[in-house]
Amino acid sequence: MKKVKSLADLKKMKEQLQSRIALREKSEHPDGIIQVKVAMATCGIASGAKDVMDFFITNLEKRNIDAIVSQTGCMGYCYAEPTIEVRLPGQDPVVYGFVDLKKADEIIEKYIKQGELVDGIIPVNYKTID
Amino acid sequence: MKDISLHIMDIAQNSISAGAALVEIKTEVNEVADRMIVTITDNGRGMDKNILEKAADPFYTSRVTRRVGLGIPLFRHSAEQTGGSLEIISEPGIGTSVIATFIRSSVDRPPAGDIPGVISLLAGANPDRDFVYRHLAGSGEYVFDTRQVKDVLGDVPLSEPVVIRYMKEMIDETIRDMLIPEL
Numbered sequence: 001m002k003k004v005k006s007l008a009d010l011k012k013m014k015e016q017l018q019s020r021i022a023l024r025e026k027s028e029h030p031d032g033i034i035q036v037k038v039a040m041a042t043c044g045i046a047s048g049a050k051d052v053m054d055f056f057i058t059n060l061e062k063r064n065i066d067a068i069v070s071q072t073g074c075m076g077y078c079y080a081e082p083t084i085e086v087r088l089p090g091q092d093p094v095v096y097g098f099v100d101l102k103k104a105d106e107i108i109e110k111y112i113k114q115g116e117l118v119d120g121i122i123p124v125n126y127k128t129i130d
Numbered sequence: 131m132k133d134i135s136l137h138i139m140d141i142a143q144n145s146i147s148a149g150a151a152l153v154e155i156k157t158e159v160n161e162v163a164d165r166m167i168v169t170i171t172d173n174g175r176g177m178d179k180n181i182l183e184k185a186a187d188p189f190y191t192s193r194v195t196r197r198v199g200l201g202i203p204l205f206r207h208s209a210e211q212t213g214g215s216l217e218i219i220s221e222p223g224i225g226t227s228v229i230a231t232f233i234r235s236s237v238d239r240p241p242a243g244d245i246p247g248v249i250s251l252l253a254g255a256n257p258d259r260d261f262v263y264r265h266l267a268g269s270g271e272y273v274f275d276t277r278q279v280k281d282v283l284g285d286v287p288l289s290e291p292v293v294i295r296y297m298k299e300m301i302d303e304t305i306r307d308m309l310i311p312e313l
Contacts (some may be wrong), residue, residue, distance in 0.1 A: 004296040005303040010282050013296065017286045040255075042201045045140045046131055050244075053251055057291045068289055071255035073143070 032089030034067035041074030047081035133243025148174025159267040166232040173225040212236035246301035254294035
């Protein structure tokens with residue numbers, strides 16, 4: 001992949017970006033795109049939320065999953081940071097706690113790709129059967 | 131917080147919560163004076179004297195989800211443990227500046243961390259706000275401005291994951307080009 005080094009380089013990429021967005025708008029899920037929100041208050045950041053957010057941005061792109069990754073504040077689950085909220089189109093949002101890079105990978109592979117819930121949901125009322 | 135970039139990310143969130151449209155982040159390395167100065171300035175709602183006094187108190191917070199606010203106290207601690215200091219200047223209706231001064235050669239000075247990553251994440255996660263990142267070292271100055279990026283990209287939002295990566299690459303590349311010694 002070619003690196004973007006300046007505003008001029010960025011300008012060259014504009015068309016490609018626009019067609020990517022146009023493609024998404026015409027896709028079969030015009031009602032919604034996958035949303036990942038990373039809790040980024042003091043508690044989250046201190047627990048490694050930035051690395052988790054980096055991981056989602058890099059890997060969702062690498063694995064060709066169209067998603068928006070954004071930040072949110074503290075949800076009050078400071079003990080379980082880093083926490084993230086994942087919203088699949090047309091579904092209720094799910095909050096995951098103690099998300100390290102390994103858990104993030106599992107969330108992408110199982111929950112985001114296949115819609116299969118994984119351990120680590122807050123509040124803890126869900127557990128996979130062994 | 132493991133490094134200075136994470137403090138920047140944390141303090142910038144305060145600016146965003148304060149309704150700032152523009153957040154300016156400046157890192158300055160002064161080798162002669164042995165200082166590294168980090169300034170975060172916003173045009174948010176600002177604080178009056180009363181609130182300003184409380185901002186340094188870890189048990190004061192404007193939030194309702196929990197009763198402690200550790201962002202500023204942690205940043206202050208980090209600066210003070212190097213022999214430096216932290217100062218907050220604020221004016222209601224105008225904005226707030228947080229200025230942290232680190233003694234650069236102190237063994238307790240945290241590493242700079244991934245500043246390009248933090249700036250691009252902030253810009254991407256808050257596409258409705260603008261961010262300016264300025265780095266000063268010796269006689270060199272580097273400026274990254276999301277308003278310029280928006281001009282170039284037009285209707286492509288900064289929240290596009292690819293755009294976030296591009297912004298990081300842009301800052302990364304230029305900072306490396308400036309051949310700055312470790313911040």
